[in-house]
Amino acid sequence: MKKILVLILMLPLFALAQSVGVKDIPADGDTTIEIKKGKKTDNEFEIVNGEDEVEGEAAPLLKEARTNWKTACADWKKEIKELNKENQVLSLNCGKMQCSTVAMESTCTSNAKYKLKVRVK
Template identity: 60%
Template sequence: MKFLVIALSLVTTAAFAQSMGIKDIPADGDTTIKIQKGNKEEPKFEITAGEDEIQGDPAALLKEARESWKKACADWKKETKELNKENQVLTLNCGTMKCATTAMETTCESTGKHKIKTKIQ
């Protein structure tokens, strides 16, 4: 009876043991093997804010200058989103348009502001 209890305890212990074996992994070229135990650590993020100058092309008429600024604003938003595919763009704001006339041309510009959630780990 003692032998049976010892044999059962060995079988039970072997069933709960954790083992790791790596076989048949080609060694040619770069190979990285990572063994990690426990919970996967969540990535950490940082929120960054910034400003950019947005300026439309000069135009003879105020209406054309405003349209040019609107196009520049849309292009700035599109480019910012394309450059931050991995990160998350939280806010994009082109700011308030200000137009000035010099030498028979009108130019509209503003200060665009953005907030981006950036992965730091």
């Protein structure tokens, strides 16, 4: 009998729950209170794919035009990386070079593609 009495007296001790004090929140109207455990996860990201055109400077010789395109490709990659200070560049690709000659000058161009991880909030 003593064991049952002790258990009954100790039962309220096990039933204690943690409580949260909520002050200065108006109770009129719709109110939602959300409590989460763990780290704050406000940094949500979105994957962005895009395309850009990379064009080298025109040159009288095809070899020089190809070199100019390679320089333009390197500059484009450098610029994308500098604009994205959080190092969220997933991939950069200058694409396949296509050269054409117009009025004794050769120009090389390509469709560059990029994939970035961008913060939404």
